[in-house]
Amino acid sequence: MTSLDTLPIPRVPLTSETHEHAWRTESRHPTSDGTVLYVRCGVCGSRRVDLQEHPHTPPVAVSADLGRPRS
């Protein structure tokens, strides 16, 4: 009989809870609302979409952390 309680090893996925994402801009696309930035974390590979409304303001995240691509 197998029991799931015999191996109390915590599974800790590599998420934003375990490290601070190191976002790198992969591509940028000028739109009427500003520049849309597609960024990816160099640590875990998560992706996010940012919008920079003005060249002199920092970009803000317009999407949630999209997670790592599944393959």
Ligand SMILES: [Zn+2]
């Ligand atoms: Zn990350």
